[in-house]
Amino acid sequence: HAQPASEASGNPQGVLYLKLSAHGTALSRLIISGFGYTRRLLEQLQRGRDWDACGVLQLAFDDKEDQRQAKLAEAFDPTLLQRLNRADAETVAGIGLASGGLFYPEGGWVHPPALCAWQAKHPNIRLLMHHQVLELRKADGQWQAWEGERLLASAPLAVLACAAEIHRFDGCSELPLKRIRGQITRLPATGQSSTLSTVVCAEGYVAPPRLGEHTLGASFDFTATDLTPTAAEHQGNLALLQEISADLAMRLGADQLAPEALEGRAAFRCTSPDYLPIVGPLADQKAFTQAYALLAKDARQQPSTPCPWLEGLYINSGHGSRGLITAPLSGELVAAWADGAPLPLPRAVAEACHPNRFMLRELVRGKRKQGEASQ
Structure with a gap:
């Protein structure tokens, strides 16, 4: 595209809508935290044109x-x-x-392109327009973004924040988006x-x-x-x-x-199936399944094997219709995971959003299915 916010974030008005639960679910806690974070960001924009706290x-x-x-x-x-x-x-x-x-x-509406444009003005951000990353490769400790035969960028850390297009990249095709x-x-x-x-x-x-x-x-x-x-x-x-x-x-x-x-x-x-976003570092699915195979037999086990990470690869996706509230704070969560810094959310909430949750559930469900079949 010629500019940021050209997909779902291109709508003229998005709503700061808090769909909560009275039971203190992980999603509710994420929404409350994300709402406060986004509201503070919006103070940088022009009220009435870019956003309005009209309730x-x-x-x-x-x-x-x-x-x-x-x-x-x-x-x-x-x-x-x-x-x-x-x-x-x-x-x-x-x-x-x-x-x-x-x-x-304290709710209201936001013009999402204005928020995206303001965030993208950070001095450490360089936008590459009219390009599409077709392949992500790892070479010499660097993640490389390729468009055909053209290398667009490389870095030791890559964050995939491209909604369901994440499925196009190796290691992400099984994520249930x-x-x-x-x-x-x-x-x-x-x-x-x-x-x-x-x-x-x-x-x-x-x-x-x-x-x-x-x-x-x-x-x-x-x-x-x-x-x-x-x-x-x-x-x-x-x-x-x-x-x-x-x-x-x-x-x-x-x-x-x-x-x-x-x-x-x-x-x-x-x-995503549980309506929580998918935010955090990604593990190698095949190696993960092999490393923690014992969980398929007994989900109560506490494995000591280190997680086989795809080192330096992170995800921020699956925000559904709540992205104005959950996506900005999730960016902070990715930064905290990457830096080993204090998390901006309760650890239980951060782990509820972790990409590995689906692989873990599949292992446990596999054990349950085997038990049902034996009966």
Whole structure:
């Protein structure tokens, strides 16, 4: 590409949305830490154009969601989230709503390209545009990035941060990453729709206007491989808007909009089976399986064999739709693993995101499958 943030990070507005659990899961703890880290980064950008801490309102759109939100309100500090009744939610949002919900006052939206561009301005970063790394080789202690017959760069440490494209490189093909197509719709703001003063989410989301446009989305398609925006998904996004707020849909004249004439963009999210990102150093899978074969017989064993690392190779991927919150802090986590420095997250959370977790699970499950077969 000609510039950074040209794939999923190229959307005009991404949401700082905290999907939490009341049970203190590793994902919840990662999200809380990552949210604070990203919010501090955003203070470097221009508010109103590059980001806005306008808050995020998650609607209690059915009984199950309402019960989940009640538990969250009990588990977290009210400075992070607040449970609002319908009248208060409408006051905060500036539009009519069908229900109340959880309000995250420090949440909001971000223009991801602005955040990426700011980060890439670091004096130690050199961007190589219009190149594609087709092969990663190890020679004389250096990782080498090759584009055909051209050596693009070399270093003792390499970080693969290219979403599901990681599968193209040796040593990474077995990582269980999945691409999920998502399409957003750009809606011109109207005088009446501009009263929307916070991001509102249900099954989809709609953001306050940025440069005269609302961002509405996003679809989930687990099978499509084409990234051409479709009228059908614009129509689906308009249906999401109707569920979020019939009032806002009316203010935007949604029933008069022709889906085939709407503008938007589609991109791939990249997610893992347990919804945690994959962050950290990578081991040689074959050597790992051989070194820790005893775990297939007894998962309670404590092997003393050193891990067969692919020395100097690290991964930062699988952030799904939470990348604005989890990816920046995960960069710090990679740096800490590489330097042997104190981790920026509780060790249990960092290990829950470790690439080796999948190889370890396969060994343990292999033992379980053998036991089931013998019975």
